[in-house]
Amino acid sequence: MDEQGYxxxxxxxxxxxxxxRLRILALLRDGERCACEFGPLLGLGQPNVSQHLGVLRKAHVVNTRRDxxxxxYRLSDERIIEVLDTLGRIARDQFVEAAAALGAVA
Amino acid sequence: MDEQGYxxxxxxxxxxxxxxRLRILALLRDGERCACEFGPLLGLGQPNVSQHLGVLRKAHVVNTRRDxxxxxYRLSDERIIEVLDTLGRIARDQFVEAAAALGAVA
DNA sequence: TCGCTATATTCGCTAATCCTGATAGATTGT
DNA sequence: ACAATCTATCAGGATTAGCGAATATAGCGA
Incomplete structure (x- = not known):
């Protein structure tokens, strides 16, 4: 891959x-959702949510449709779920590993 | 997953x-490498490379061994390769898609 | 020990990110 | 047209990321 690709x-x-944004994507895992849902579900203000949605939109991680x-909002690519799942497992495993290392010290 | 998990x-x-950092990880795909290799390979200065390696280290994306x-340096988890591959494909596909959309306009 | 190489860290600066509060745009129903 | 709702954007200030230059640290060999 070339430098621009990276x-x-x-x-x-x-x-x-x-x-x-990870939490928003987790909510989109099972299909599309109205922008209005994220604020109440995540306990965040409307501008904050809208800005995060804007970041995801500009990066083409999500697509939108007006109703x-x-x-x-919906995921632009199913493979994103896969990526997030794997990353989640890696992060969790390393957390467990780190906790075990701390336990070994104590 | 809870909020802290995210x-x-x-x-x-x-x-x-x-x-x-993506380029560094791509170089680690085939196995461990000496820190000294990245600078010349990527055309970057030593402090810059070391700082990026530090970020990867603190996030436990890579592990180190002194020789x-x-x-x-080596990847801490093989699954990271998988994640990067999938992300790369998604990014590439969307780039192609965007280029096609531009072409359709012209 | 001294010098040499390889790494890491600190510092000062600039730029980017994030959040909140206020404002603007778009769409629907009356 | 107007009001109400949903959404996006702007403005600000605080925090964080990134970079280059300089400085520290660690191991090796003479």
Missing amino acids: TLQARMVKALAHPT GVRIM | TLQARMVKALAHPT GVRIM
């Missing part, structure tokens, strides 16, 4: 690199 | 979210 890839990864007043 | 996951994802004066 820049493109990094742009997408950066869009995933925030707990709120009257509402904007429906 | 924070942990985000911390790991953030560590991947830089073109230089005399040299520090050998």
Whole structure:
């Protein structure tokens, strides 16, 4: 892959690199949702949610569709679920590993 | 997953979210490498490389081993390759898609 | 010990990210 | 047209990331 390819890839990864955005994506795992749902579900304010959705949109991680007043969000690519699942497992395993290492010390 | 889980996951994802670090990880795909290799291979200065390696280290994306004066780096988890491959394919496909859309306009 | 190489860290700066509060745009129903 | 709702964007200030230059640290060999 060339240097520009890594820049493109990094742009997408950066869009995933925030707990709120990961939580939004987890909510989109089972299908599309109205933008209005995320705020109440995550306990966040409307502008904050909208900005995070904007980050995901600009990075083409999600697509949107208008339904009257509402904007429906969905994952742009099913493989994103796979990526998030694997990353989640890696993070969890390493957390367990780190905890075990701490336990061994004590 | 709980909120803290997403924070942990985000911390790991953030560590991947830089073109230089993606390039470093690509070089580690086939096995461990000396820290000294990355600078020349990537055309970057030593402090810069060391800082990026530090980010990957703190996020436990890579592990290290000392071999005399040299520090050998390797991926901490094979599944990271899988994640990067999938992300790379997604990014590439979307780039192609965007290019096609531009072409359709012209 | 001294010098040499390889790494890591610190510092100062610039740029980017994130959050909140206020404002603007778009769509529907009356 | 107007009001109500949903969504996006702007403005600000605080925090964090990134980089280069300089400085520290660690191991090796003479």
